[in-house]
Amino acid sequence: METKPVPTLAQPAEEITQRALWSWPLALVAGVLYALASLHYTAYDRINVLVVWLLWAGVPLIGALLSIWAFRQSRHRPWLFRIFQQRADITTPESFRRVQMLLVLQVLWLLFGLGLLLGFAVQLLITDLAFGWRSTIALDESVLARLLQWLAWPWHAWWPAALPDSALLAETRFQRIDPESAPTDRAGDWWPFLMASLLFYHLLPRVLLTCWCFWRWRRLRPARLEVTAPPVSPVQPSEAAPLQYGRLSEWRDACRLAWEWNDPLARYCLGQDDWQREEQTMDQVLNGHPGRLYWSVPGHRSPVAELADRIQQAREAGITGQGILVRSTGSEELSERHVASWQAFARQQGLSWLQHE
Amino acid sequence: MNERQAETSTTPHLCVVGHPNQGKSSIVATLAENDSVQIGVESGTTRQADRFEFLIDRKPALVLIDTPGFQRPRQVLAWLQAESVAPGDRPARVRTFLATPENRQRFPDEVALLTPIMAGAGILYVVDAAQPVTTSDEAEMEILRWTGMPRMAVINPMASTAVDPVWQRTLDQSFQWVRTFNPLTATLPARQALLRAIGELSPGWYGAIQRLRHHLELRDDERLQQVSHELAGYWCRQMTERQALSALDGNKPERAQQRLIQVLNQRETEYFQQLQAQWGHRHSELDQQPEWELDQSQLMHTETWYLWGLKQRELMLVAASAGAATGLAVDVGLGGSALFLGALSGGVIGSASGWWATRQLPGKKLGWLPLSREQAFAGPVRHPNFPLVTMARALTGTQQLWLRPHARRDAIALHAAASDWSRQEQRQLLQWAVRLQSPLRGGLRASRKERWRTVHQEALEHWIQQTLATRLHKAYQDQEQQVWQSHEY
Numbered sequence: 001m002e003t004k005p006v007p008t009l010a011q012p013a014e015e016i017t018q019r020a021l022w023s024w025p026l027a028l029v030a031g032v033l034y035a036l037a038s039l040h041y042t043a044y045d046r047i048n049v050l051v052v053w054l055l056w057a058g059v060p061l062i063g064a065l066l067s068i069w070a071f072r073q074s075r076h077r078p079w080l081f082r083i084f085q086q087r088a089d090i091t092t093p094e095s096f097r098r099v100q101m102l103l104v105l106q107v108l109w110l111l112f113g114l115g116l117l118l119g120f121a122v123q124l125l126i127t128d129l130a131f132g133w134r135s136t137i138a139l140d141e142s143v144l145a146r147l148l149q150w151l152a153w154p155w156h157a158w159w160p161a162a163l164p165d166s167a168l169l170a171e172t173r174f175q176r177i178d179p180e181s182a183p184t185d186r187a188g189d190w191w192p193f194l195m196a197s198l199l200f201y202h203l204l205p206r207v208l209l210t211c212w213c214f215w216r217w218r219r220l221r222p223a224r225l226e227v228t229a230p231p232v233s234p235v236q237p238s239e240a241a242p243l244q245y246g247r248l249s250e251w252r253d254a255c256r257l258a259w260e261w262n263d264p265l266a267r268y269c270l271g272q273d274d275w276q277r278e279e280q281t282m283d284q285v286l287n288g289h290p291g292r293l294y295w296s297v298p299g300h301r302s303p304v305a306e307l308a309d310r311i312q313q314a315r316e317a318g319i320t321g322q323g324i325l326v327r328s329t330g331s332e333e334l335s336e337r338h339v340a341s342w343q344a345f346a347r348q349q350g351l352s353w354l355q356h357e
Numbered sequence: 358m359n360e361r362q363a364e365t366s367t368t369p370h371l372c373v374v375g376h377p378n379q380g381k382s383s384i385v386a387t388l389a390e391n392d393s394v395q396i397g398v399e400s401g402t403t404r405q406a407d408r409f410e411f412l413i414d415r416k417p418a419l420v421l422i423d424t425p426g427f428q429r430p431r432q433v434l435a436w437l438q439a440e441s442v443a444p445g446d447r448p449a450r451v452r453t454f455l456a457t458p459e460n461r462q463r464f465p466d467e468v469a470l471l472t473p474i475m476a477g478a479g480i481l482y483v484v485d486a487a488q489p490v491t492t493s494d495e496a497e498m499e500i501l502r503w504t505g506m507p508r509m510a511v512i513n514p515m516a517s518t519a520v521d522p523v524w525q526r527t528l529d530q531s532f533q534w535v536r537t538f539n540p541l542t543a544t545l546p547a548r549q550a551l552l553r554a555i556g557e558l559s560p561g562w563y564g565a566i567q568r569l570r571h572h573l574e575l576r577d578d579e580r581l582q583q584v585s586h587e588l589a590g591y592w593c594r595q596m597t598e599r600q601a602l603s604a605l606d607g608n609k610p611e612r613a614q615q616r617l618i619q620v621l622n623q624r625e626t627e628y629f630q631q632l633q634a635q636w637g638h639r640h641s642e643l644d645q646q647p648e649w650e651l652d653q654s655q656l657m658h659t660e661t662w663y664l665w666g667l668k669q670r671e672l673m674l675v676a677a678s679a680g681a682a683t684g685l686a687v688d689v690g691l692g693g694s695a696l697f698l699g700a701l702s703g704g705v706i707g708s709a710s711g712w713w714a715t716r717q718l719p720g721k722k723l724g725w726l727p728l729s730r731e732q733a734f735a736g737p738v739r740h741p742n743f744p745l746v747t748m749a750r751a752l753t754g755t756q757q758l759w760l761r762p763h764a765r766r767d768a769i770a771l772h773a774a775a776s777d778w779s780r781q782e783q784r785q786l787l788q789w790a791v792r793l794q795s796p797l798r799g800g801l802r803a804s805r806k807e808r809w810r811t812v813h814q815e816a817l818e819h820w821i822q823q824t825l826a827t828r829l830h831k832a833y834q835d836q837e838q839q840v841w842q843s844h845e846y
Contacts, residue, residue, distance in 0.1 A: 227389045227637075228410045260491050272492045275435040290372045301489045302378035305428035305466070330488070336516075341378055 010076055027108045031115020032122075039123050046132030046174045056116060056194065057201035063109075064205035071102065096220040103213040110206040117198055131190035132174030141169045148193070155196045161222055162192035227353045246352035251323055255290035259307055261298040261329050270310060282310060286317045294323035294354055299334035303345035311349050323352035367668060369562040370420045371555060375496065377426030379483045380513040380540060385423040387540035388548060390637040391765040406469050411569055418569040424470035433467045436460070437503060447503040470674075471504065477692075479558050480508035482532065485515050491836050492586040498531040507558035509534035511551070533558060540764035545577060545825035546837045576785035581829075584632065585822035586758075588751050589814060591628045595621060597748050597794045599736030604623050613735035621738075623767060628751065629771065632758050641761075645772040673711035680707020694816055737794045744790035745783055752821070758768035782820070789817055 012346060038055055041047045125131060133144070145166050149156070152163040171186050258266035268285055270278055284295070295307070309321055326342045328334050346353050370617040373381045386392060389409040392734070411419040411492055429435075433454070435718045444448045454460055461468050474480060480501050510532040512520060520537070530534045538547060549570055554565030554675055598614040629643055684703025688695050761769065778786075795807040 037755070109370065223414070224414045225576045225609055226412050227391060227568075228408075228412060230389050230407045230409075260493065274492070274496075275431040278431070298488075300485075302376065302426070304377060304426075305492070306431060306493070308433075309429070337378065 003325065005334065007149075023108060024111055025112045027111040028115040028118070031112040031117075032119035033115075034112070035116045035119025035123065039120070039129060041130065045176065046130045046172075046187065047170075049131040049194065049221065050133075050135075052194060053197055057197035060113070060202040060204060064209060067106070067209055068100075088213075096217070098126050098219055099213060103217050106206060106210040106213050108204070110210055113198070113203045113206055117203065120195065120198065129189065129191065130187035131194075132172045133169070134174050134176070134185065141166060141173070142325065145169055154200045154259065156249065160165050161198055162196040163248060164190065164193050212320055229290065241350065243347050243348060244350075244352045246323055246354050248354045251292065251294050251354060254292035254294050254323065255288065255323070256286065257285065257293055258296045259298075259310075260301050261296075262328075263296045263327070266296050270305065282313060286319075290319060292321035292323070293319055294325055294352070296325045296327055298329045299326045299338050299342070302338065302341050307320065308345075308349060311351070321352070322349070323354045324349075325354040367558070367561050367565060368417045368420060369555065369565055370422065370473065370476075371481050372422045372424055372470060372474050372478045372684060373481045373483060374424050374501065375483035375499045376494065377428070378428070379485050380408075380515055380764075381426065382423055383482045383484060383509065383540040384481075384513060384538060385421055386764040387543050387762045388551070389421060390763050392638050392640045392766075393761070413568065414647075417550075418572070420478075421700075424473075425466045427493070427497045427500075428466040428472070429464055429499060430467070432494050433464055434496040434500055436464075436499065445655070445833075448475070448505040451503050452498075455770050461624075467500075471500075474501075474504050474506050475597045478506065479555070479562075480504070481651055482508060482510045482528075483513050484510060484524065484528070486512040486528075487514070489521060489529050490523055495527070500528070502531050504614050507562075508532050509536065509554060511535075511538045514539055521693060524750055541762055542836075543762050543837045544760050544833060544834050545573065549573065580636075580824060581822055584755060585825065587628070587631070587819045588755060588821050591624065592744075592748055592751060593793055593809075593814070594815070595624060596744060596790045599734040603736065604732040608731065610735060613733070614751050617735040617738075625750070629758065630753055632755065633769075636758060637763055638758060638761065638769070642768040644768050653728045656761050672714060673708050676711030677708035680704050680710070683707075741787060741796065744786045745778075748821075752824060752828075756825065756832075760831060760832055769829055785820070789813060 015255065036050050043101070043273055081114065139346075145164070148164050148169075156163045168186055168189055171183050172190065255268075256266045258269040258271075260271035262269055262272075270280055270281060295311070297303070297307075314322060324342065324346050326334065326339065373385055375381050385407075389411070391409070405425065407423045409423065410417050411421075437447075437450055440450070451471060455468060455471055455475060462601070482498070482501060486723070489564040508531070510528040512524070512535065513526075514520070514537060525535065536551055536554050538551050543551075551568055552570050552573075556563045556570075598617065598620055600613045600620065602610060602613045605612075626643070633639060633641060633643065663814060680702075681700045681704035684699035684701065686699070687699035688697050691699070750771070757769065757771060789809075792807060792813060793809050795809075
């Protein structure tokens, strides 16, 4: 029987998760482009380090915190998957699928951040970046220094260079109406701070969220219980000759042998002794040189190769005509299954299928 | 599997052996939950030893080996007994039998079934036990005793449940356990009972089999959750299905109605085919259920669409956005001196224009631009019986597939049993259906309170899960009763 193709019920979550594989390199490239765009500046300008910090660390950190809130609160699909949701699909995903979608989202954001890091690293290698900071509210440099110290707390012990000092703040304050006034010596010294912020406020939260999603997904994932089976080969139809039918009344002169039951009408009963004693009985049968013989078999048993061996032995002894009579040995009727087995056997062995009139 | 592997492996291996046509392959099919196991009408369908591995997270927990039946047991026993051996040396004698080259040609079936046994597999001997014990049966049991491997007997009541008492006494002499197992009716409790007995055959097997039994239960729990979710999704889609009357239909709603019925049928068939594929019934034929009987007078509905197929609210939003964008362009052109009044007023004017367009009668045009149009639909089906019938058919069919043993080869005739739901449950289903269909009433959008929300879907899934669980629990209880009764010989 041919296996029918398996139709799938609408599972947008699964489709999106599979489709997301092409979006992973896209997220990486988007991150690189985002980095390049953020670090672009003209000859008489500087890169506003505070804006870059906001775009690379501040907003992503808020996004990560919002994600945590979304995990706990919402039972809908994550936002990216709702964009692709079919209009007619009003079902909400199972917990396992939802966590799977969240995992995909976190991986995409993580790849975006890695692209950002890659773009930044490349820019640091091949161009000169001039950073500055400016403010209209005329922030006191000491206030900004304290704020930066607080932001740099996670790494200040093992990467002191990534903590901007007061001198750096003083030398890199920039005003667009007077670009010449700001010294350029330390214009590039903000990069450790930006790099550390990118690592700790953008990538690290995303890594943690990704790991957490992955752990939840593993926990919710259904236990993989499967049963392997050998490949199915179709049952080959028998190539034996068609069944030959015969009337029992025409075989009255034949020698009747019972197989695996005590047929009172049989001359000999085989299949019930140990093999050595049965060999002697079979010799007796053959020494009688019957012209034909037929086997009276119990319908509830199945044909076996031992009977086939006896049939072959009789054939080799010159008995050309052999038949088979399937009997019910009790009150129950013969099952279709067993009759079919005996008929197949009769075809294979070239036996006449004997029936009462 | 060679001897070294068998000695070091803690994974239970079990050979299913016996006389031909005793139901060995049926038992394997039911235990392995796989209807691809070949069970022919004639005996001798199994020609070689087939392996079925139960994997938990890709690690084997149990290996079942389906073997061809004994074909020359008395001859093999005669060969084994040809030399006098001490009882302790009998397994070695069996190994000698397997190592003798001529025996591979002379006794291929016995070599095929004894090889994995002597490599460390246990024995599951299957008998019918309704007819008297024969010499061949005794020879088979004696050969298996000579192997010295853990072994149990399983009585497969193929013809009747009456067991010849001589069989019981005979089997007790040769096997550690004797169990009755009907592969055509066995559900999870019966399979679990058999697995428990298998686990007790050998001390090293208990842990692995317990782990398998535990995962089977876990798997069923997860399956119940998953099927409840899928059934709920299927039912929701049936409730909201509709077919638009197209130009090709030429004002003949019957065509759209026919398409609706076809889609409903197709979706139902796909739902059950999906379950079949997921639950290992890939090769079973499904008998089609009778077609849906839908009240034709309640099928046709109309809905008013506006420009580009938008509904009223959507058109107002789009118009407002377009107006705001135009106003914003003006603001930018003025350098922001208008303080975004352009965007604000553009949005208001756009929204008002959209509203005005929606007030026009269907068919009216603004120049060449059609303002609104009516669209006729067949469906969704609003007959009050439809939600109940749909759910009854789905639930009953799901239950049937769930409980169907994989050894059965007859076609799966899905039939909807008359539901025994309370009036409250029926009313709840109807309310859910109304809520699902409320956005599809032509005209204004359904209010927030009337809309289908996540909480409703969760309630529906929970109800389906509870209903299915109750039905399955009852079926399992009946099965457990039978298992206990059959042990009282």
